[in-house]
Amino acid sequence: EAGVTQFPSHSVIEKGQTVTLRCDPISGHDNLYWYRRVMGKEIKFLLHFVKESKQDESGMPNNRFLAERTGGTYSTLKVQPAELEDSGVYFCASSHLGLAGGGSVDEQFFGPGTRLTVL
Amino acid sequence: GNSVTQMEGPVTLSEEAFLTINCTYTATGYPSLFWYVQYPGEGLQLLLKATKADDKGSNKGFEATYRKETTSFHLEKGSVQVSDSAVYFCALRGISGGYNKLIFGAGTRLAVHP
Numbered sequence: 001e002a003g004v005t006q007f008p009s010h011s012v013i014e015k016g017q018t019v020t021l022r023c024d025p026i027s028g029h030d031n032l033y034w035y036r037r038v039m040g041k042e043i044k045f046l047l048h049f050v051k052e053s054k055q056d057e058s059g060m061p062n063n064r065f066l067a068e069r070t071g072g073t074y075s076t077l078k079v080q081p082a083e084l085e086d087s088g089v090y091f092c093a094s095s096h097l098g099l100a101g102g103g104s105v106d107e108q109f110f111g112p113g114t115r116l117t118v119l
Numbered sequence: 120g121n122s123v124t125q126m127e128g129p130v131t132l133s134e135e136a137f138l139t140i141n142c143t144y145t146a147t148g149y150p151s152l153f154w155y156v157q158y159p160g161e162g163l164q165l166l167l168k169a170t171k172a173d174d175k176g177s178n179k180g181f182e183a184t185y186r187k188e189t190t191s192f193h194l195e196k197g198s199v200q201v202s203d204s205a206v207y208f209c210a211l212r213g214i215s216g217g218y219n220k221l222i223f224g225a226g227t228r229l230a231v232h233p
Contacts, residue, residue, distance in 0.1 A: 033220065040225070040227070041225050043163075043210075043221075043226070044223070045221065045222070046221060049226075056220060061218070091162065106219075107165055108221060109161050110155075110164070112160070112161055112162040
């Protein structure tokens with residue numbers, strides 16, 4: 001079974017440019033998450049899709065970030081325009097649609113991340 | 120709100136030394152607790168987990184016990200190997216309000232030397 005894949009692995013762009021990150025979850029996983037680690041700090045949640053719907057986008061930092069998951073398969077995260085503080089590692093994770101509260105803990109499987117550097 | 124605090128690194132040990140990485144949390148109710156590991160050049164991997172108080176998660180010689188009274192989930196290993204060199208993240212998953220999202224600590228880098 002293929003794992004979660006992310007593309008590109010690295011991206012270096014200049015401030016003001018646009019970058020699009022892609023995540024392909026494990027086949028059959030309805031849950032898809034985006035997280036980011038900035039400057040060696042904690043990994044922070046950005047948003048959560050259930051199939052093609054945004055379940056929770058409370059972690060999105062501002063309206064320069066746009067996430068989509070058309071068709072409920074792969075997802076893209078676009079940053080436009082990029083700022084210096086957007087530099088970091090962006091992780092994607094996916095999981096089965098587990099039971100809510102008290103049921104099974106659906107393990108999240110993570111991709112290798114995309115390292116974004118904004119100059 | 121929910122949060123996780125783990126000891127700052129880097130932690131540098133000799134092979135076969137005993138490892139402890141401290142992790143404490145703040146959360147309402149009874150969250151599930153996790154340790155993830157990131158080896159160089161790879162993504163995060165689930166190392167172990169515990170879903171209720173006094174549960175002990177274990178994997179690959181690593182252990183952590185869910186301590187409700189001290190709100191802790193310290194990671195331990197009796198004898199580390201060079202191959203354990205990685206970054207370790209403690210995390211929790213809440214039970215309400217966006218229950219699926221993981222809340223991570225800042226990570227602790229472990230370097231094991233022969």
